[in-house]
Amino acid sequence: MEVILESTITCPKCGHQKEETMPTDACQYFYECEYCKTILKPKPGDCCVYCSYGTSPCPPVQQGGKNYCC
Numbered sequence: 001m002e003v004i005l006e007s008t009i010t011c012p013k014c015g016h017q018k019e020e021t022m023p024t025d026a027c028q029y030f031y032e033c034e035y036c037k038t039i040l041k042p043k044p045g046d047c048c049v050y051c052s053y054g055t056s057p058c059p060p061v062q063q064g065g066k067n068y069c070c
Contacts (some may be wrong), residue, residue, distance in 0.1 A: 003005060006022070007022055008020075011040065027058050031049040031053070047061065
């Protein structure tokens with residue numbers, strides 16, 4: 001299975017979208033929206049901001065399955 005490294009994060013407050021390259025060795029817990037400066041944190045049950053607000057889950061989850069946590 002090929003791991004997708006690009007994910008578009010959508011800010012839940014203002015709707016701003018930005019494509020980001022995800023880290024391959026760790027989950028990203030915080031993310032600041034460049035437009036409204038809101039600090040995003042994962043939703044309950046998600047391990048990182050990419051799993052909560054991105055178009056692709058983080059690489060560790062892609063490799064380990066849905067219940068894998070970074």
